[in-house]
Amino acid sequence: MRSAKIILCALGILCVCATAQRTSSQSTARAPAEGARVVPTRERIVPTRERIVIAASAVFDGRGRVVRDTRVVVEGSKIVAVDPKAAPVTYDLRGLTVLPGWIDAHVHITWSFGRDGKSAGAGETTQEAAYAAASNAWLTLTAGFTTVQSLGSPTDVPLRDAIARGALPGPRLLTAVEPLFGQGEKTGTPDEIRAFVRRQKQAGADVIKIFASQSIRQGGGMTLSQEQLNAACDEAKRQNLRTLVHAYKEAVRAATLAGCTQVEHGTMATDDDLRLMAEKGTYLDPQAGLVIENYLLNRERYLGTPGYTAEGFAAMEKVLSLNHELVRRASKIPGLKIVFGTDAVAGAHGRNAEEFIDRVRDGGVAPMAALISANSLGAQAVGMADRLGSIAPGFEADIIALDGDPLTDINAVRRVVFVMKGGVVHKNVARGGGR
Numbered sequence: 412m413r414s415a416k417i418i419l420c421a422l423g424i425l426c427v428c429a430t431a432q433r434t435s436s437q438s439t440a441r442a443p444a445e446g447a448r449v450v451p452t453r454e455r456i457v458p459t460r461e462r463i464v465i466a467a468s469a470v471f472d473g474r475g476r477v478v479r480d481t482r483v484v485v486e487g488s489k490i491v492a493v494d495p496k497a498a499p500v501t502y503d504l505r506g507l508t509v510l511p512g513w514i515d516a517h518v519h520i521t522w523s524f525g526r527d528g529k530s531a532g533a534g535e536t537t538q539e540a541a542y543a544a545a546s547n548a549w550l551t552l553t554a555g556f557t558t559v560q561s562l563g564s565p566t567d568v569p570l571r572d573a574i575a576r577g578a579l580p581g582p583r584l585l586t587a588v589e590p591l592f593g594q595g596e597k598t599g600t601p602d603e604i605r606a607f608v609r610r611q612k613q614a615g616a617d618v619i620k621i622f623a624s625q626s627i628r629q630g631g632g633m634t635l636s637q638e639q640l641n642a643a644c645d646e647a648k649r650q651n652l653r654t655l656v657h658a659y660k661e662a663v664r665a666a667t668l669a670g671c672t673q674v675e676h677g678t679m680a681t682d683d684d685l686r687l688m689a690e691k692g693t694y695l696d697p698q699a700g701l702v703i704e705n706y707l708l709n710r711e712r713y714l715g716t717p718g719y720t721a722e723g724f725a726a727m728e729k730v731l732s733l734n735h736e737l738v739r740r741a742s743k744i745p746g747l748k749i750v751f752g753t754d755a756v757a758g759a760h761g762r763n764a765e766e767f768i769d770r771v772r773d774g775g776v777a778p779m780a781a782l783i784s785a786n787s788l789g790a791q792a793v794g795m796a797d798r799l800g801s802i803a804p805g806f807e808a809d810i811i812a813l814d815g816d817p818l819t820d821i822n823a824v825r826r827v828v829f830v831m832k833g834g835v836v837h838k839n840v841a842r843g844g845g846r
């Protein structure tokens with residue numbers, strides 16, 4: 412983890428500045444009561460059975476409401492009450508903005524840079540890659556992301572399971588295992604595609620990822636027929652799995668007509684396509700900046716690895732402005748459900764919140780709408796609207812705090828000073844000096 416941070420710092424990227432630590436009394440305002448509750452037991456990371464009371468002056472409930480001067484009560488892994496009279500206070504987060512842990516609908520959590528410094532891509536199984544994946548999970552969690560969907564790689568599975576059993580700290584992880592790569596007729600018959608979907612389910616997939624377009628770096632043409640897409644998304648539905656479709660241009664409409672759950676990227680979708688998505692309830696997960704900014708920042712580390720050419724990089728700069736334009740148009744389509752997904756790859760893990768800034772600054776999205784896309788709406792999109800993405804009784808105690816008010820300064824999303832996931836505090840650091 413340390414080396415990953417040094418690499419990030421060396422590149423002049425925003426550093427994830429604080430390691431989670433047992434709370435000390437350095438922050439008098441936020442010092443917890445005796446017996447601080449960062450609770451990695453010897454074997455597993457588990458929540459305490461004790462009651463935790465968090466005092467806050469501003470709580471965003473994840474659905475657009477701001478509650479002032481209240482207290483959030485946590486027992487075990489769950490929020491049990493929001494009650495201004497609850498006592499005694501365990502964590503005093505007054506002066507900060509408290510909100511539900513964020514959900515990133517699209518990451519590649521195992522991608523890292525290899526020993527040669529180059530992107531090792533999705534399938535690397537060296538020990539270095541395994542440690543890097545664990546580091547990515549930690550960086551992502553401490554950046555405020557308590558749930559992420561990894562789309563996907565079979566190497567996600569052991570990481571997901573280690574986090575779920577409390578052996579490693581990280582965000583709750585959902586994975587697509589092996590994506591379906593559209594390659595025209597070679598992809599297979601509709602029956603073969605259905606069998607592929609069932610195999611992913613057997614391998615433990617939480618969601619099915621489908622590539623229905625070429626990479627935008629290669630032009631973004633459609634790689635699956637309507638019939639093939641219909642088969643993939645219909646079979647997933649039968650298996651009770653959601654479908655996330657990498658789609659540009661005409662593939663956006665095709666995925667929507669096929670009844671797929673969510674469109675990833677969506678670059679060059681027309682307003683008509685977006686209106687059809689709104690009508691059908693198809694989620695859109697566009698990327699306003701981080702993924703391309705990260706590629707451009709790490710150009711030399713990607714260049715020459717499979718799929719990354721000089722021409723591709725030249726195309727990316729153009730795509731970045733198309734993406735800004737898409738977010739601007741999409742956010743004006745009534746009823747279109749836009750979720751938060753970064754497509755974080757090597758170099759971007761732990762910087763996921765940059766996408767909020769991009770959406771607000773370059774995509775014209777209202778800050779509260781951007782935040783909801785990673786809270787209640789993001790939870791709805793992953794089929795966990797009753798468990799995640801809101802601060803309310805009965806929900807998972809995924810609670811973060813920002814130093815600042817993101818409604819007036821969206822850059823506050825970079826200043827995550829408190830992270831609780833499932834009732835366990837993973838980060839609690841004092842505010843920086845001078846404030």
Ligand SMILES: [Zn+2]
Pocket residue numbers: 517518519562754
């Ligand atoms: Zn992706």
